[in-house]
């Protein structure tokens with residue numbers, strides 16, 4: 036113990052500063068987050084979903100799942116964020132904030148555009164393959180299909196701003212696709228054409244499920260997240276090792292621990 040203390044005292048301050056500077060940003064950019072997805076207000080959706088995200092620097096991996104959406108239809112899904120957005124899921128009061136072209140009966144349809152003040156713009160397209168930029172936001176041939184899906188991807192590159200937003204609880208996962216008229220397919224029906232792309236029915240792009248990504252504690256008990264379970268398992272021996280040290284250390288160690296606890 037004495038040797039350790041003396042060594043710590045004699046480490047030059049410059050080295051400590053360099054160490055902290057090197058460790059700081061790397062630690063800040065690591066983490067995971069989880070979103071529990073629930074139906075967007077107004078729209079007739081009885082479904083649920085889960086999104087988990089791991090961040091390492093500006094590298095992102097994710098798993099996305101949903102149950103109960105329109106069968107046999109593609110479901111566009113994104114991470115949304117806006118620096119001036121509220122960074123939350125929309126409420127019914129966000130409906131009809133502005134008149135929208137292509138929306139024929141505004142009271143019964145909640146569009147993607149109407150949710151933007153709450154969740155912001157598309158920053159990551161959660162596609163099953165290929166490009167993941169906002170440009171792929173409506174690439175309906177590269178999203179999951181059906182009423183019960185789960186898929187994962189890794190090595191998605193995001194901006195530092197987006198990585199920070201995710202780890203600070205400001206990013207929102209949204210899954211799209213609402214069958215208003217219940218005809219079992221995306222059709223113009225009484226909803227009309229999409230506010231995002233007039234070549235698509237509004238049913239294909241309106242938001243169905245939404246959830247804010249919230250940081251999961253390191254070693255936490257995030258359900259269904261394999262990597263978190265691994266983290267927890269690997270940190271367990273570390274904790275146990277610390278307990279063993281405490282027991283072996285005797286009264287002096289216990290006293291130090293007490294003073295630390297009350298500090």
Ligand SMILES: [Cu+2]
Nearest residue numbers: 112113157209
């Ligand atoms: Cu979206």
